[in-house]
Amino acid sequence: MKNSINRRRFILRSAAVSLALPGLPSLVTGADIKSSEIAESQGAGTGARRFVAVGNLLGFQQKHFFPETTGKAYEETPLLKPLAANRDQITVYRGLDHGLRGGHFAVHTFLSGLLHHESKNRADGNVTIDQFIADEVGNQTRFPSLTVGSEGGIHGGCQLSWTKSGVRVPPITGPAELFDRLFVTDSEERHKQQVKANSLQASVLDSIREEAGALSKRVNTEDKAKLDEYFSSIRDVEKRLELRQRWADQPKPKAPFDKPADKNTVEDLPMLYELIALALQTDSTRIATLEIGGSFLPQHLGIDKSYHGLSHHGNDEETIAHLVTLEKYQLEQYGKFLTRLAGIQDGEQSLLDSTAVLFGSGMGSANSHTNSDLPIIVAGGGYGKGEFKQAPTSGPGKIPLCNLFLDIAQRMGVQKESFGTSTGTFS
Incomplete structure (x- = not known):
């Protein structure tokens, strides 16, 4: 090997990853490089822990989302009403966030707690909770994780999923491609x-x-x-x-129906949820994310306005009413997904009992560009307590959202004591 080895670049294009040997000014004792051991088991499937995260780009109307009464007696707000059938299987949280600012530029921190450009020197970078879990337990299924939803949007969109090397995981954008991944050999x-x-x-x-x-x-x-x-x-x-x-x-599982056609994000949302449910049921994956971003157009719900424009409502009642219509639709589809999982048997329990389903956004209020007081719901997977929890919004009792994420990871079998900005666990 020549002394100029630091100028050489080795490129490997494999599994959507490029490797380049870094430039090194000097020519450390050799590291122990061993091939990763892949578990022999193909996955127990039945009764295994699963995790799904759903996030949107522009948040939800806080006054129409959060109840006033804590505990199990919380009132049914306009945006929580679509979840009435699954009330006993959800927990609504308020006061959890990442303590960040940045508006649209910080939405990508929803599942990581860290701004991308501020995570360069961290061992796990700005890895998101789905990839953090997949790195530990994803080798038990065909797909370590599935990232589904909108490709773009304001300043890049939700950008829901990131690897520990700082690379965004691009989503599967439509039901046709997701169907092919799951069922077509x-x-x-x-x-x-x-x-x-x-x-x-x-x-x-x-x-x-x-x-x-x-x-x-x-x-x-x-x-x-x-x-x-x-x-x-x-x-x-x-x-x-x-x-x-x-x-x-x-062999892949047999398809239960013909390949669906891509329409638009609004009309495709029910089918994307259905395919994610099937991916979990067939144990094709145990981890999935769904991002609802810039391709979710109000026009497909009969509202001739831009979603971003509506989000800056300036407290105009008509504009807020349009936003509530959009947001209620998203929560209706989330609720139907929970009902679907609850109706699938998974050993001696339902698939919802086995699956923690997170719903929320990295945006608190799009109208004021805040990333605090995030709307958070977790259903199933041991989190279905049928209550509203109010955490301190400031001071020494403030609880990072990453504490909840760490709790989810540990219940999934990840033996780690920290994640992102966590200071412990919280559920």
């Missing part, structure tokens, strides 16, 4: 091509790991963190490649 020719590609990528990985391992013996301590980060990227790609190889010959 590759042709024989396509399967052969994929097996060949997997073999080639594994060979390239071996080469990269070997050369990077040799390089690790020649760098100074200043470059150790940079090279360790690179090793972490290698291990991430190894995990994804091994998982893909493992499932290559496993």
